[in-house]
Amino acid sequence: MWRSVVQKQARRQEARLRARQARAKVREEQSEKEWRLSRWGAAVVAALAERDAAVAECEQQAGRALRSLIVEGGLKTQEALAWCGDETLTGREVHRLIRGVVDAADRDHLNQGEHRGSGDAG
Template structure:
């Protein structure tokens, strides 16, 4: 076997190995990406569930005039009073954020009104 043939075979083997490693890395990246999406979806679903639970607890406490301890009892001791406070904070924060977003949209609409009236 000549030197040139040996070099060509060596290059081909190296390129094949590199190609295989690239394919393996790409496949791993696809798997990691899919797992990251699962994590983020689960977190968003949990956040939404926490918000809904907090809204219900807030209604129990404020509208139905229950204490946090009574709300815990009504929930079959599935939550603690500490968890009740956390969930209510989550709901309040979500409501505050929604109100700020509504205020921002209203401010944009208000800013547009004088301009169109002046035209």
């Protein structure tokens, strides 16, 4: 009888050990999966940030060119649209792109304002 109790305890200990090992394996696999998912998520966010920066730069270029057509070329919005291809843009987009243009002088002015503002806050 004593022997069967000891054997029963040994089997239980072995079963608990196997269960702990199985849980550890599952946790490790989950950790690896989360790491992979995290890396892929970060890659998506980085790619979208690059895309957004490229779009912003292209819109700046388009806005500057449109402004040149209208201001320097003396064209009206509809005439500028004709030069760009009527189906390429709408008048609303032309105005949005022109309003969004930030030139080097504008950037310098904005940066100076930011630097002044940070000193005044103290």
